[in-house]
Amino acid sequence: MKYAKICLIASMIVLTASFATAQDEPIDKEELKTKIAEWLPGMADDDIGRRNSPQQSLQKICFAVGTPGREKDKATVCEVLVETLDADMKPPAKVWILTQLEWIGGKECVAAVAKSLTDGDETIRDAARRALENIPAPEAGAALIAAIPNSNGELRASLANSLGPRGEDSAVPALAGLLRDRDTAVVDAAANSLSKIGTPKAIQSLKDALRDASDQTCTPIAHAYLYCAYQLRLTGKKNEAMAIYNDLTGDKIPKGIRLAAMRGKLNIMGKINP
C-alpha cells in the first residue's frame, strides 16, 4: 500500500512536471482532464497556501495556450474547463476556473459561464460576470443583458457596468432602460456604460434621459453625457461635442459639470489648452 502511494505520488510529480515543461506541445484533451481532476480539490483547499501549486499549474497552461498560433490548443483547454464547470467543486476552485476563462475564454464558453451568474455564491457570480465582461464574443454581451431582468441592486449595477467596456451598440436598449431604474446606483452604472459605448444611439439615450432626469439621477447622467462630449472632441468631432456642451447648461446641471462643459467649449474655440 505504501509502495503504491509512493508510485502514485511520483507519477503525479512526473506528470505535473511534464505538463509544466511541455507547454509548447499540443494539448491532449484526456490528459488535461485527468490533470484538472487531480488538481481540483487542491485548488479549493481550505489552506490557501496549498492552492498555489494546482492553481498555478492550470494557469501556466492557460496563459501558454493564449499565445497567437495556439488557437486549437486554446479551444481544447477551454472545452475542458467548460466541462469541468459542471463538476462538483468548492467555490475557490470554480472561481479559479472562471478566472482562467476571463483571460482565454471564447464564445464556446459563454453558456457555461453564464450559468454561474445565478450561483448562490457571490464570489462565483462575480467571477462569472467578470469573465463575460472580458470574453470578446457578442454572445457574452448578450448573456450579460439577458441576466439583467432577473437581477437587482448591486448585481444589476455590476451587470450594467460590465457592458460598458465591451463597447457593443447592441447593449444600448437594455442600458437605456436602466436609466429610469429606481436604484440610482443602477442609473449611474447604466449611464457610465452608455458613455463608454459612445455610439450615436448611446449618446441620444443619455440626451433623452437627461431631459427627464430627477434631481438624483441628473448628476450621473450629466457626467456620462459630458464624457461623450470629451470623447467626441478627442476624435475631432467638434460640432457633435459642442452640441453636448450646449446641452450641459442651466441650473439643473451641477455646477462642476457646467464648468467642465464650459472648459470643453473654450477648448474647441481655441481659447484654452486641452
Next chain:
Amino acid sequence: MRRTNPMTRRGFVLKAATATVAAPMLVPGAALGADDGTPANERIVMGSIGVGGRGSGDMRGLMGFKEVQMVAVCDPVPEHCQRAKESVDGRYGNSDCKMTADFREITRRDDIDAVMIGTPDHWHAIITIDACKNGKDIFCEKPECLTVAEGRAMVNAVKRYGRVFSGGSQRVLGDYGNLPREVRGGRFGKIQEIFVNCGGPSGDCYLPKVDTPKGLDWEMWLGPAPWRPYHPNLVRGGFRPYRDYSGGGMTDWGAHRFGAAMFAANIHKQGPIAITPPNGDDVKQLTFTFAGGLKMYHGGTNNITYKGTEEDHPVSGDVDMKTYRGRGGLLGDFVECVLTRSEPFRDIETCHRATSVCHLGNIAYWLKRPLQYDPDREEIVGDPEANRWINRPMRGPWTLS
C-alpha cells in the same frame, strides 16, 4: 485653529468662474488673511484618503505647508485612521479632523479643495476619477494606477474636469542629483540604451486566511479587487507583491526608476512599441523598444544606467527641462500648482506613461511571450489574449467611470 471658512479658495474660484459681472462685494477680513496670514484664496482645504504608512507620510508632508488645511482622513483600517486624525488634530491644536472609511465622504464634501490618495494601487484610479468629478485636485501616490486602461481613464478625467493632478514620485528629480539635467543636456549624446534596476513582477496571493479584526472594513479595503479573506500583511503595506492590488517591484520601484529614466531621456510622453521578456536564449533581460530604436532594459548594476552615442560629455549652459514649481519638492510643486492652476511636474500623462511601461513589462513576464504595442492606441497588437490585460474587470459594483 480656524473653522471651515465659507470663502475657501474653492468657493472663490468657483464663484469667479461662474459669476456674471456684478457690483464689487465686501471681502471679509478672514479672506485677506486677517486671522492666520493665509488668505482664503491661498488656502487649500484637503482630505487624505489612505493613511497607512506612506499615505500618512504624505499627509504630514502636506500639512507642513501653511497653505494646506487638512480636515478629514479616510482609511478602512481604524488604527490608521485614528493615528492620522491624531496627527492632524495635533497639527492644528483641535479635534476637528473627521474620520471615515469611505472615500466618497471626502470627495463629495463641498468644502474640500483637494485630496491626497495614499491607498493601495488598486484604488487609485477610482478615487482619482471620483475626485475629478467632484471638483477636487489630486495628489496621488505612485504607482498611480493598476492597469494601462486605468491610467488613460485618469488622464481623461483630469483633463475633462480641468483638475490639477500630481503623481507621487519624488525620486525622478530627488534621487539623481544633476544627472537628469545632464542626460537631457546630452552628457551621453543621443541615448540608445537605458538599464533600470527594480524588483520583479507581481503574482497571485496565497496568504492564509486570518479573521478580520473588528471594526476593519475589509470590503472597502478590497474594493474593486476580487474577493479573498483578510490577512494583516495586506493592510500593513505588504500588498505590493500581489497582482490584484499592485504590480510588484516593477511598479513599486519601477514607477520611480522607469519614470526617472524616461524623463531624463525625454521619452516620458511616449510608450514602447515592443516588450520582450527574457527567453533563456538571446534575450537576457526584459527589453522595451521605443520607436527610433532606443532600448530600455529591466535590470542593471546601478539604479539607472544610460548609454548613448557619446562616452561621457560634459554639459554646460541651460538645459530645457521641466522642474518643480514653488518650494518644497514634489509636494510643494503640487501646492503651488493648485494655487496657480498649473500643470505639476509629475503630471498625469507622465505618470500614466511611466506606469504603463511597468504594466506592460508585467504582462510580458506573466505571459512569457513578446508583445507588440501600439502606444498611440494603447493596445497590444496581434495578441488578443494579452490585450485583455490592458484593462481588468473590477469586482462589483466598482467600475472605471
